[in-house]
Amino acid sequence: MPTNLYQIDSIIIGYDIILQLLFAFITIFLSWYSYKIYKITCQEQTKFLSLGFFLIGIAYTILSVFNFLIIEELLESISRIVHLKEIILLNTIGLYAHMSLMIAGLVALTFMTFKTKTIRSLILLLAISLIAIIFSKSPLETFFLISSILLAGIVYFFTKNCIKKRNRKTKTITLAFLFLLLGNLVLLLISRSGIYYLIYNLFEAVAYLLILYNLYLVRKR
Numbered sequence: 001m002p003t004n005l006y007q008i009d010s011i012i013i014g015y016d017i018i019l020q021l022l023f024a025f026i027t028i029f030l031s032w033y034s035y036k037i038y039k040i041t042c043q044e045q046t047k048f049l050s051l052g053f054f055l056i057g058i059a060y061t062i063l064s065v066f067n068f069l070i071i072e073e074l075l076e077s078i079s080r081i082v083h084l085k086e087i088i089l090l091n092t093i094g095l096y097a098h099m100s101l102m103i104a105g106l107v108a109l110t111f112m113t114f115k116t117k118t119i120r121s122l123i124l125l126l127a128i129s130l131i132a133i134i135f136s137k138s139p140l141e142t143f144f145l146i147s148s149i150l151l152a153g154i155v156y157f158f159t160k161n162c163i164k165k166r167n168r169k170t171k172t173i174t175l176a177f178l179f180l181l182l183g184n185l186v187l188l189l190i191s192r193s194g195i196y197y198l199i200y201n202l203f204e205a206v207a208y209l210l211i212l213y214n215l216y217l218v219r220k221r
Helices: 010-041 044-079 084-112 119-134 139-164 168-189 194-220
Strands: none
Touching: 010 044, 010 194, 044 084, 084 119, 084 139, 119 139, 139 168, 168 194
């Protein structure tokens, strides 16, 4: 059974909820905007971009809601006997829901980079990823490992595109996913506590700001 997704104290969790809601808003906005572009251009790539960001946005929303419920439960427990089983249950449900949706979102973004797109390969990639996490003895480490592999594939795709088309938009989107990858690697290879978690949040914030800036460049054009 997994423990906390990030080993941090209650003060940082409170600040974390705000960031998770902010990231949820940004990614759902990105999903909506990508879908608008898809309706105009009918490009398959933007359809999966929209789906990926939507799933990631829901993943952030669910994690923030369950973190809020856990904090509420902990605050109530100050004046009574701690209901440890309730907290563990909330934590477990929230974590698996978040990890499943986040992986589904990253799989959709990875699928966007495939030359040959079949629903069967999408389902297969998602199923393998989720099964690996669910049946792993260390589901959190497996989650960050798979996330990093998927993000590395996305970064590779955008890097190749950046080499072919050297402009501000391709450089910005490549940097954005590189920051997301670096954030995952910090938690996977170093630590999920204290200052490293704050570094991870900083990488995420920079990444989503870059993606928003990229949308601004596309719209300006």
